[in-house]
Amino acid sequence: MTGITGPSDYSTEPPRHPCLQINSKEPFNAEPPRSALASSYLTPADLFYKRNHGPIPVVDDIERYYVSISGLVEEPKQLFMKDIRVLPKYNVTATLQCAGNRRTAMSKAKTVKGVGWDVSAIGNAEWSGAKLTDVLELVGIQKLTSTTELGGKHVEFISVDKCKEENGGPYKASIPLSQATNPAADVLLAYEMNGEPLTRDHGFPLRVVVPGVIGARSVKWLEAINIIAEECQGFFMQKDYKMFPPSVNWENINWLTRRPQMDFPVQCAICSLEDMTTIRPGKVTISGYAASGGGRGIERVDVSVDGGKTWMEASRFQKTGIPYVADDDNTSEKWAWVLFAVTVEILHSTEVIAKAVDSAGNVQPERVEDIWNLRGILNTSWHRIKV
Numbered sequence: 001m002t003g004i005t006g007p008s009d010y011s012t013e014p015p016r017h018p019c020l021q022i023n024s025k026e027p028f029n030a031e032p033p034r035s036a037l038a039s040s041y042l043t044p045a046d047l048f049y050k051r052n053h054g055p056i057p058v059v060d061d062i063e064r065y066y067v068s069i070s071g072l073v074e075e076p077k078q079l080f081m082k083d084i085r086v087l088p089k090y091n092v093t094a095t096l097q098c099a100g101n102r103r104t105a106m107s108k109a110k111t112v113k114g115v116g117w118d119v120s121a122i123g124n125a126e127w128s129g130a131k132l133t134d135v136l137e138l139v140g141i142q143k144l145t146s147t148t149e150l151g152g153k154h155v156e157f158i159s160v161d162k163c164k165e166e167n168g169g170p171y172k173a174s175i176p177l178s179q180a181t182n183p184a185a186d187v188l189l190a191y192e193m194n195g196e197p198l199t200r201d202h203g204f205p206l207r208v209v210v211p212g213v214i215g216a217r218s219v220k221w222l223e224a225i226n227i228i229a230e231e232c233q234g235f236f237m238q239k240d241y242k243m244f245p246p247s248v249n250w251e252n253i254n255w256l257t258r259r260p261q262m263d264f265p266v267q268c269a270i271c272s273l274e275d276m277t278t279i280r281p282g283k284v285t286i287s288g289y290a291a292s293g294g295g296r297g298i299e300r301v302d303v304s305v306d307g308g309k310t311w312m313e314a315s316r317f318q319k320t321g322i323p324y325v326a327d328d329d330n331t332s333e334k335w336a337w338v339l340f341a342v343t344v345e346i347l348h349s350t351e352v353i354a355k356a357v358d359s360a361g362n363v364q365p366e367r368v369e370d371i372w373n374l375r376g377i378l379n380t381s382w383h384r385i386k387v
């Protein structure tokens with residue numbers, strides 16, 4: 001009806017890059033090799049990790065495709081692509097990270113439930129589209145100001161893909177109205193990624209991008225927006241993507257005791273080395289990515305080649321030639337990752353470690369055991385590699 005449909009099987013999946021490491025075939029979940037990841041500031045779309053919960057939707061008629069906006073609004077509306085394209089176009093470079101990034105390493109401490117990921121369920125892209133707050137103005141919702149009366153409402157995003165966790169229903173998620181209507185939060189309805197139309201895997205023709213927040217809230221293949229009084233009650237908000245303490249197991253879990261995860265914590269990973277690799281003794285350049293949620297910059301990346309006894313500070317950069325400064329508003333791209341590199345001398349077998357500090361002074365936790373949780377999310381422990 002709306003020009004886009006969610007297939008009920010996997011016979012219409014798009015072609016994919018042969019380099020991707022496939023973590024699950026149906027639904028398709030895959031990540032690039034880590035060596036390919038941090039070699040460029042912007043991650044090409046074909047190498048960008050793909051995280052799905054059902055078959056990839058099919059757009060049968062882009063002319064008929066629209067997003068309906070309803071719920072607690074005075075004038076519900078249907079917006080076609082042309083209505084969204086006439087709004088001011090913003091380009092926002094933002095890192096998207098799945099909350100399950102580095103889950104495989106967490107499962108080695110103790111079994112967790114979920115798709116396994118190495119360190120590449122993350123990518124950085126330039127997203128272009130309309131600001132959500134401009135879209136919401138079309139249905140009479142004002143932009144956030146210091147006097148706005150928001151009444152704790154939420155903005156729900158609904159897709160068309162058929163997910164088994166939703167009993168065949170679509171993927172959905174929500175964010176607070178205060179974030180949705182804040183121009184500085186840069187929440188986009190994006191139709192381009194790195195200057196090209198979105199690919200099917202990444203949400204063609206239109207997806208939400210919520211910068212600084214776990215990927216799960218950036219709903220792909222957007223079909224409807226609902227203004228609601230309480231946060232979305234969907235599976236992925238209420239029964240998934242919540243961080244539990246290490247004491248909670250599948251017998252004593254009470255999902256209601258935790259809030260849906262939104263911002264992601266400070267994270268970094270070494271991409272220039274695989275675990276257990278043999279290297280020639282001498283000088284080695286250690287490089288990778290660091291990112292933090294909520295628009296926090298990266299203040300520092302520390303690297304150790306003696307298992308954490310001594311540390312060296314890595315250099316940080318976004319675009320080559322421009323020195324990176326972690327001031328969250330000015331020179332840096334605040335929603336984007338920071339690449340790091342440091343040249344060290346390694347003479348014998350050791351553990352190479354990286355940890356980042358964000359602009360709020362948050363540091364990655366030392367041990368994965370201390371942040372272990374049954375769903376295996378937010379493994380931000382020090383990244384360790386045996387060489």
Ligand SMILES: Nc1nc2c(c(=O)[nH]1)N[C@H]1C(S)=C(S)[C@@H](COP(=O)(O)O)O[C@H]1N2
Binds near residue numbers: 048052201214217220
């Ligand atoms: N409609 C829909 N949107 C979705 C998902 C999904 O399965 N269906 N997965 C979410 C999750 S968990 C992540 S991490 C990101 C992944 O986006 P990507 O595949 O473009 O990298 O999309 C989010 N949006």
Ligand SMILES: [Mo]
Binds near residue numbers: 051097098099100216
């Ligand atoms: Mo995710």
